[in-house]
Each structure stands twice: as structure tokens, then as C-alpha cells.
Amino acid sequence: MSKFLGIDTSCYTTSLAVYDSEKGLICEERIILKVKMGGRGLSQSNMVYQHVRNLPVLMQRISPSLGDVSVIGVSSFPRRRADSFMPAFLVGKGLADSLSAAVHIPMYQFSHQENHALSAIREAPELWGKDFYLMHLSGGTQDVLRCAWKQNKIEIQELITTRDITAGQLIDRIGVALGLPFPAGKHLEILAMEGKDKNYVLPMTKILNAFSFSG
Numbered sequence: 001m002s003k004f005l006g007i008d009t010s011c012y013t014t015s016l017a018v019y020d021s022e023k024g025l026i027c028e029e030r031i032i033l034k035v036k037m038g039g040r041g042l043s044q045s046n047m048v049y050q051h052v053r054n055l056p057v058l059m060q061r062i063s064p065s066l067g068d069v070s071v072i073g074v075s076s077f078p079r080r081r082a083d084s085f086m087p088a089f090l091v092g093k094g095l096a097d098s099l100s101a102a103v104h105i106p107m108y109q110f111s112h113q114e115n116h117a118l119s120a121i122r123e124a125p126e127l128w129g130k131d132f133y134l135m136h137l138s139g140g141t142q143d144v145l146r147c148a149w150k151q152n153k154i155e156i157q158e159l160i161t162t163r164d165i166t167a168g169q170l171i172d173r174i175g176v177a178l179g180l181p182f183p184a185g186k187h188l189e190i191l192a193m194e195g196k197d198k199n200y201v202l203p204m205t206k207i208l209n210a211f212s213f214s215g
Contacts, residue, residue: 005066005099007074009092010112011047011140012183014054018065029061035182040173044087051091069105072096076109080156084111117147117154133159139183142166142211162211170213 003026008015012035017028031054035042042050074096078084093109100107110118116136121127134145134156144160165173168185175184178191205212 002071003069004071004073005069007072007092007096008112008115009047009051009055009088009090010075010078011086011088012042014051014058014092016055016058016062018062018069027062027065029058031058032183037181038176038179039182040176041182047088048091051088055091055095069103071105072100072107074107074109075112075115077111079113080111111156113141113143113145113156114154117145117156137167139168139172140166142168160209160211162213163207164212164214166211167213 002021004019004021006015006017006019012033013030014033015028015030018026020026033042033047033050033054074092076089076093078086078089089112096107096109099105113136116138117134120134129149129152131146131148134147136143136145142162143158146157146159148155148157168183171188172182172184175188176182178184178188180187180191202213205214
């Protein structure tokens with residue numbers, strides 16, 4: 001039996017989780033980063049500041065479940081590429097490095113993108129070791145990916161991405177323009193459910209091997 005601590009300090013959410021190899025997910029806690037009303041996002045420096053403040057709060061919340069943790073996993077960069085860097089992820093990596101050195105347990109680094117793929121495998125364990133395609137849709141990401149395996153490591157190849165704005169960014173900007181809080185997805189969804197009989201069809205642009213809302 002092994003118990004794992006997972007750490008993720010990505011755009012707009014500070015997240016911690018404890019997972020047991022036999023019992024499954026033990027606990028998870030997260031705090032969404034605060035964006036001022038009317039804002040359409042945060043600077044990296046503001047994200048770093050909020051992650052630094054949030055992590056001690058979350059560690060306190062999950063502390064009853066931290067006994068016997070033997071491995072730490074952390075999101076250290078957006079994608080596993082040399083040019084993929086974001087300061088927000090260094091906050092979680094710093095905590096993981098410190099804990100690993102203090103209690104002498106191994107720490108493994110993942111990309112945020114890999115974690116999205118692995119979370120899908122958690123819901124469909126039959127995909128482990130098999131090649132599959134993945135659509136990654138989040139606030140700033142809109143990709144179609146090919147996930148392959150090299151021994152027990154997942155390798156991700158980008159097949160289709162966006163040329164301008166992502167669906168998540170479009171939703172957030174529409175929501176902010178309507179006076180909704182950022183991120184606006186869940187608030188805009190409530191409004192959308194109130195207007196079931198009123199449909200608006202977005203124009204579609206046909207571009208080979210890419211997404212584009214502007215054309």
C-alpha cells in the first residue's frame with residue numbers, strides 16, 4: 001500500500017489531494033484564486049502571491065490524512081516541453097521539494113497537461129498502457145492530443161490547437177462583459193439554462209488542423 005500527496009498550483013486554482021493505492025482518493029481540497037470584479041484574469045505575480053497564501057490553508061485542511069504519505073507528485077510546468085514555463089507552478093514545486101527533503105520521500109514532477117490525461121485514466125483505468133486521443137479543454141487550453149506510452153511514461157503529441165482564443169477564454173470574456181465574476185463558466189451556465197428556448201449559433205470557421213473563433 002502506498003499513499004500519495006498531489007500538489008497543483010495552476011492558473012486560478014490551488015489544489016492538494018491525498019490518494020491511497022488501495023482505498024482510492026482520501027481527500028482533496030482546493031481554493032479558486034480571486035479575480036477582481038470586471039477582471040479577465042490575473043498576472044503571474046498575483047497568482048504566485050495567492051498560491052503562497054493558499055497552500056498553508058490547504059495543508060492544514062488535509063493534515064489529518066497526511067500520515068504515512070510515501071510519495072509526492074506535483075505539477076511543475078504546463079507542458080513537458082523546454083519552452084513551457086509558468087511561475088505559478090513553481091509555488092507547488094517549491095512546497096514539494098521542501099517536503100521531499102524534510103521527510104525523505106521521493107518527489108515526481110508532472111506537467112499540468114499530463115495530469116489532465118492521467119485524471120481521465122483514473123476514470124477509465126483500462127486506458128493504462130494503451131494509446132488514446134484526448135481533447136483538453138480548460139480556461140486557456142483547447143487541444144486535441146495523442147497520448148502514447150514509453151514503458152510506464154505517457155508521451156503527449158499535440159495534433160490540433162487554437163490559432164487565436166480558446167473556448168474557455170471566449171466563455172470567460174462573454175461572462176465578464178455581462179457583469180459576471182471571473183471565471184465565468186458556472187455563472188454563464190446558470191444564465192444559459194434559463195434561456196433554453198433561445199439558441200444562438202456561433203459561426204464556424206473551417207481551418208485545417210486548428211481551432212479558430214475569429215477565422
